[in-house]
Amino acid sequence: MIELEDRLRRHVRAVGSSLPVSGGGAEQARIRGRQHRRRRRIGTAATLAALVAVGALGAAQLLDPASTVDVAVGTPAGPAGGSSLSWQRVDPVSVLSYTDTLISTETGTLFAVSTTPGELAPGDIGGQALYRSDDGLDWVEVSPSAEMSVLDLTSLDGRLYAVGTAAATAPIDPDGGVGDAVVAWSADGGTTWEQAVLPLDLRELRAATGVAGMAVWSGSVATTPFGVLVSVSVQGHADAESLVPPGTDLSNGWGTTAVGIDVYAEASEKCGAMEGGALAPPIVAPAPTSSADAATPATAVACAGDAPEVAASFTWAELGVSAEVAEVLGGSTRVFLAPDGVRFSPVDLPVDGGRSVAALELFATEDGAVAVASTYGLSSDGSDGRADVFRSTDGRTWSTAPIPGLAWVVDVGTLAGRLAVTGHDLDDSPVLALSVDGSTWTVQRLDEIAGVPSSHEAWITSGDIGPLGFAAGLDVRPATDDQAPVGAVLLHTGDGVTWSVTPAAELVGEPVSSITNVVVGSDAVHATALMPGEAQGTDAQKTVERTILVGTPS
Amino acid sequence: MEPLSGVVRVRAVDALATADVARGDAGGRVEVTDGFSLFYDGSRNQVVRGLALTIGDLDLAEEAADEAMARAFERWEHVGALDNPGGWAYRVGLNWARSVLRRRRLRGQELYDLGRAELGAVADPAIHRALAELDFKHRSVIVCRFFLDWSVEETAAVLRTRPGTVKSRLHRATQQLRTRLAHLRPEDQP
Numbered sequence: 001m002i003e004l005e006d007r008l009r010r011h012v013r014a015v016g017s018s019l020p021v022s023g024g025g026a027e028q029a030r031i032r033g034r035q036h037r038r039r040r041r042i043g044t045a046a047t048l049a050a051l052v053a054v055g056a057l058g059a060a061q062l063l064d065p066a067s068t069v070d071v072a073v074g075t076p077a078g079p080a081g082g083s084s085l086s087w088q089r090v091d092p093v094s095v096l097s098y099t100d101t102l103i104s105t106e107t108g109t110l111f112a113v114s115t116t117p118g119e120l121a122p123g124d125i126g127g128q129a130l131y132r133s134d135d136g137l138d139w140v141e142v143s144p145s146a147e148m149s150v151l152d153l154t155s156l157d158g159r160l161y162a163v164g165t166a167a168a169t170a171p172i173d174p175d176g177g178v179g180d181a182v183v184a185w186s187a188d189g190g191t192t193w194e195q196a197v198l199p200l201d202l203r204e205l206r207a208a209t210g211v212a213g214m215a216v217w218s219g220s221v222a223t224t225p226f227g228v229l230v231s232v233s234v235q236g237h238a239d240a241e242s243l244v245p246p247g248t249d250l251s252n253g254w255g256t257t258a259v260g261i262d263v264y265a266e267a268s269e270k271c272g273a274m275e276g277g278a279l280a281p282p283i284v285a286p287a288p289t290s291s292a293d294a295a296t297p298a299t300a301v302a303c304a305g306d307a308p309e310v311a312a313s314f315t316w317a318e319l320g321v322s323a324e325v326a327e328v329l330g331g332s333t334r335v336f337l338a339p340d341g342v343r344f345s346p347v348d349l350p351v352d353g354g355r356s357v358a359a360l361e362l363f364a365t366e367d368g369a370v371a372v373a374s375t376y377g378l379s380s381d382g383s384d385g386r387a388d389v390f391r392s393t394d395g396r397t398w399s400t401a402p403i404p405g406l407a408w409v410v411d412v413g414t415l416a417g418r419l420a421v422t423g424h425d426l427d428d429s430p431v432l433a434l435s436v437d438g439s440t441w442t443v444q445r446l447d448e449i450a451g452v453p454s455s456h457e458a459w460i461t462s463g464d465i466g467p468l469g470f471a472a473g474l475d476v477r478p479a480t481d482d483q484a485p486v487g488a489v490l491l492h493t494g495d496g497v498t499w500s501v502t503p504a505a506e507l508v509g510e511p512v513s514s515i516t517n518v519v520v521g522s523d524a525v526h527a528t529a530l531m532p533g534e535a536q537g538t539d540a541q542k543t544v545e546r547t548i549l550v551g552t553p554s
Numbered sequence: 555m556e557p558l559s560g561v562v563r564v565r566a567v568d569a570l571a572t573a574d575v576a577r578g579d580a581g582g583r584v585e586v587t588d589g590f591s592l593f594y595d596g597s598r599n600q601v602v603r604g605l606a607l608t609i610g611d612l613d614l615a616e617e618a619a620d621e622a623m624a625r626a627f628e629r630w631e632h633v634g635a636l637d638n639p640g641g642w643a644y645r646v647g648l649n650w651a652r653s654v655l656r657r658r659r660l661r662g663q664e665l666y667d668l669g670r671a672e673l674g675a676v677a678d679p680a681i682h683r684a685l686a687e688l689d690f691k692h693r694s695v696i697v698c699r700f701f702l703d704w705s706v707e708e709t710a711a712v713l714r715t716r717p718g719t720v721k722s723r724l725h726r727a728t729q730q731l732r733t734r735l736a737h738l739r740p741e742d743q744p
């Protein structure tokens with residue numbers, strides 16, 4: 001053990017010391033800290049105003065410590081009703097580790113792209129591979145002949161389809177090598193594969209001027225009535241130093257947007273000047289909030305927010321970047337269709353101008369296909385994120401509509417005859433959106449359905465929409481205490497109206513820190529419960545960290 | 555390797571409490587520094603490195619450290635009085651980074667991508683890959699203990715957990731690493 005610890009120590013010190021850290025400077029931290037203070041004052045004022053508005057009684061109740069609600073995940077507060085599933089804990093023979101994609105075929109067979117299952121495979125440090133299971137409890141590795149880094153899987157009529165990058169390349173290669181994006185299919189349960197290369201020349205894009213690196217980081221595949229539809233999300237990394245005009249000061253940072261590069265300013269001048277009529281002194285000891293500080297609303301508005309001030313903006317065209325390369329540098333998702341399943345050609349989605357598609361989920365319907373995109377506009381941090389849905393019956397012409405209240409997509413499917421999309425809104429709250437026609441949406445807050453108190457935050461750790469409905473695992477914890485234990489809850493609905501909410505700990509019989517690998521099949525719902533994993537009591541050799549929860553129609 | 559002690563040992567409050575430090579140079583010009591500057595200069599880059607090793611993304615680590623440093627400045631009267639302000643910054647940065655990751659829908663393992671260019675030739679690839687498979691809480695214990703050189707008690711205080719939990723996480727993390735590395739190092743097998 002000591003030898004291993006020494007090896008660990010040497011490694012982390014060597015790597016840590018070699019990291020090329022660039023400094024921002026103490027003054028930058030001060031500027032940012034002052035902005036925090038101003039924003040906090042604004043927030044406090046707004047809160048007080050809101051409290052006045054809701055009335056003294058409401059305010060008193062809100063501020064009364066006795067009204068503080070403990071974590072009570074699983075207390076249904078939304079639509080009540082019995083679960084259509086009966087859950088039980090089943091200790092598996094083997095259990096998946098970290099899983100990229102997990103699907104259930106029409107016959108109920110499960111396929112997953114995962115690192116080596118659990119601790120039951122000693123001697124393997126766990127490269128990613130394709131695994132198959134008939135019951136979700138015992139997984140066997142399938143060796144695809146076409147080695148590839150798989151981004152997504154789907155199945156139809158006994159055939160398995162995968163989209164990813166070719167074996168000789170990695171999804172992200174800092175040395176610059178980047179290879180083919182490929183689609184592979186197997187008719188024998190993943191044992192042997194054929195593959196086709198997508199018409200996307202990543203090498204040429206990588207070699208273009210101003211591109212410092214290239215990543216293929218997301219993909220989706222669907223087998224539709226009009227052919228195999230795939231998407232790959234490509235993100236180029238700009239080499240800003242080689243692109244911006246000579247003399248441009250990049251020392252304060254820069255960022256890419258959907259339309260070009262923003263060069264950040266040293267924010268002190270603008271904020272400092274507005275704050276006191278003169279530049280803030282270089283060294284300012286933190287001062288307590290004063291009434292004088294509070295009486296500077298114009299300053300607060302001008303300097304509020306985390307976004308750095310922009311000193312200069314350059315469009316890709318101004319920087320001499322071609323439209324094709326610019327698209328990749330801004331983050332690009334390409335869609336391809338193969339009517340025969342073999343020969344792929346590009347498909348154009350009618351994405352709003354100025355918006356980039358960060359990720360795309362494809363889904364086959366009875367009469368066509370649906371693509372739901374997580375998009376963003378000029379903001380590079382996703383703060384103006386929005387989900388857009390695209391529908392087509394031929395794969396070539398697409399209608400589009402935004403899904404109000406949804407920013408980031410987790411999964412797409414159909415639920416009781418309605419189109420269903422689950423994900424998170426701009427406030428990071430978990431939601432389920434339902435639509436009959438694809439243009440008018442009803443959005444439900446999953447944390448409200450689960451009865452999560454407003455003092456807590458909840459997020460989807462894994463969710464799936466399948467034949468038996470929609471199931472998801474939520475992590476829940478106090479919003480103001482990052483160190484508080486996380487509670488996990490399982491949600492399920494067969495129709496989007498009647499829900500069951502079950503604390504995972506009740507099912508497992510011990511604390512559960514998270515739910516992963518939720519997959520909704522035709523005869524069962526599987527989920528993996530992660531236990532805290534520390535040795536407890538005298539059970540110092542405790543090794544079980546995961547167990548399987550199986551929900552079957554009752 | 556640069557000294558590690560600067561991360562946690564700078565009792566910046568001391569400098570602040572004894573008034574700003576003024577020093578004159580040969581030209582008679584006076585530069586003034588303060589406790590926060592001392593803390594920042596001594597801690598920031600090591601906090602970045604510790605966060606990068608924990609979350610696996612150098613860019614995000616830098617952003618998280620900058621956010622933590624801004625919050626430290628904002629609350630300097632409190633943070634500067636702590637025994638381990640660097641630990642405070644590490645924890646705040648880690649929590650901030652985790653919230654960003656949740657927003658991006660990424661898990662720690664998925665993100666762990668310190669590229670080869672960042673690793674250099676000094677890294678132990680097998681250890682690196684095995685580390686990448688650990689979750690945040692186990693990796694953070696390893697980083698606190700083996701990179702930032704904090705004691706079990708200091709690590710527990712930083713991560714707001716009990717020393718016994720730190721020990722058990724460390725035990726479990728090394729056990730898991732040993733399992734992962736067993737085929738490479740037969741002598742390490744349990």
